[in-house]
Amino acid sequence: xxxxxxWLSSPHMGGGEQKYVQQAFDTNWVAPLGxxxxxxxxxxxxxxxxxxxxxLTSGTGALHxxxxxxxxxxxxxxxxxxxxxxASANPITYLGAKPVFIDSERDTWNMDPxxxxxxxxxxxxxxxxxxxxIVVHLYGMPAKMxxxxxxxxxxxxxxxxxxxxxxGSHINGTMCGTFGEFGILSFNGNKIITTSGGGALVCKxxxxxxxxxxxxSQARDxxxxxxxxxxxxxxxxxxxxxxxxxxxxxxxxxxxxxxxANFEFYQKTFDNTxxxxxxxxxxxxxxxxxxxxxxxxxxxxxxxxxxxxxEAHNIESRxxxxxxxxxxxxxxxxxxxNGVSEEMFQRGxxxxxxxxxxxxxxxxxxxxxxxL
Numbered sequence: 001x002x003x004x005x006x007w008l009s010s011p012h013m014g015g016g017e018q019k020y021v022q023q024a025f026d027t028n029w030v031a032p033l034g035x036x037x038x039x040x041x042x043x044x045x046x047x048x049x050x051x052x053x054x055x056l057t058s059g060t061g062a063l064h065x066x067x068x069x070x071x072x073x074x075x076x077x078x079x080x081x082x083x084x085x086x087a088s089a090n091p092i093t094y095l096g097a098k099p100v101f102i103d104s105e106r107d108t109w110n111m112d113p114x115x116x117x118x119x120x121x122x123x124x125x126x127x128x129x130x131x132x133x134i135v136v137h138l139y140g141m142p143a144k145m146x147x148x149x150x151x152x153x154x155x156x157x158x159x160x161x162x163x164x165x166x167x168g169s170h171i172n173g174t175m176c177g178t179f180g181e182f183g184i185l186s187f188n189g190n191k192i193i194t195t196s197g198g199g200a201l202v203c204k205x206x207x208x209x210x211x212x213x214x215x216x217s218q219a220r221d222x223x224x225x226x227x228x229x230x231x232x233x234x235x236x237x238x239x240x241x242x243x244x245x246x247x248x249x250x251x252x253x254x255x256x257x258x259x260x261a262n263f264e265f266y267q268k269t270f271d272n273t274x275x276x277x278x279x280x281x282x283x284x285x286x287x288x289x290x291x292x293x294x295x296x297x298x299x300x301x302x303x304x305x306x307x308x309x310x311e312a313h314n315i316e317s318r319x320x321x322x323x324x325x326x327x328x329x330x331x332x333x334x335x336x337x338n339g340v341s342e343e344m345f346q347r348g349x350x351x352x353x354x355x356x357x358x359x360x361x362x363x364x365x366x367x368x369x370x371x372l
Contacts, residue, residue: 012356031239033239059186070131098334100333100334107280109139159179171287172285192289315352320348
């Protein structure tokens with residue numbers, strides 16, 4: 001008999017979502033904007049404790065608008081973490097700019113500050129000052145933001161934090177997504193909370209938020225007729241989708257706690273195993289939401305043996321992100337590498353990590369891997 005499918009990270013409703021969605025129907029706020037959008041933005045602002053939020057259709061759209069507001073244009077270079085999903089880099093190309101990829105360090109698997117500074121110095125020698133830095137908090141583990149922000153400030157280059165995987169993560173109480181000039185959030189179906197599809201831009205000022213809202217609403221000027229002085233985009237979140245987000249915010253802390261419990265179980269299970277390591281431990285002062293739990297096998301062959309065995313037992317897993325500097329679409333881009341992300345890609349595997357997993361589910365995953 002086929003066992004039920006265990007997904008990597010499936011949506012997990014909390015029960016309160018329908019209340020907000022029903023309110024939208026009852027009041028006929030099914031048009032794009034409405035009270036749920038404002039409420040969801042306020043909920044997020046209170047949770048992050050600082051910044052102004054613009055709710056959008058995706059994290060990718062949020063990153064695109066952040067780059068526009070930082071003045072990125074055709075021919076510019078943007079320094080971007082290589083070990084990430086392609087959505088962290090794609091918006092750079094929308095503007096005709098070129099990504100320059102920076103490899104990771106081993107402590108957090110995120111952007112290596114030493115390589116970052118090396119890249120800045122080299123690009124300056126070439127006569128091309130980078131316009132922005134995009135750092136990613138991979139799998140919910142905060143990057144070394146103290147060092148990265150210090151370097152960015154030294155060379156006067158603004159930072160965008162891709163915190164799509166890191167809602168709820170923080171360093172000494174400062175939430176991921178609030179360190180840089182802009183922060184990116186995602187509420188895609190596999191994220192720690194979901195609006196089915198959606199994202200948000202975390203802005204430092206209300207002026208930046210209003211500019212984001214303007215650009216995301218087709219950049220319509222103040223006029224009784226349709227008038228446009230800038231190119232706009234259809235990136236604004238809808239009132240119904242935002243209602244799902246409001247319900248999800250009510251259970252966010254529970255979702256973080258369950259994801260962390262999943263990781264701790266895997267860690268306890270595998271840390272006494274000689275040929276499997278769990279994801280990096282949190283540096284002092286760091287708090288990771290553990291969006292996905294990951295392991296490192298001792299070789300590519302061992303990782304594939306685990307992945308294929310899980311697949312045969314109806315359990316979804318996935319290799320760690322293939323670095324952007326190895327992607328065919330970015331083959332002509334400059335990169336500063338140290339081999340860390342390539343090694344992690346070869347050896348690493350994401351395990352089922354959903355907050356709706358039962359203890360039997362997680363036991364099933366761990367028992368199968370240990371049997372190998």
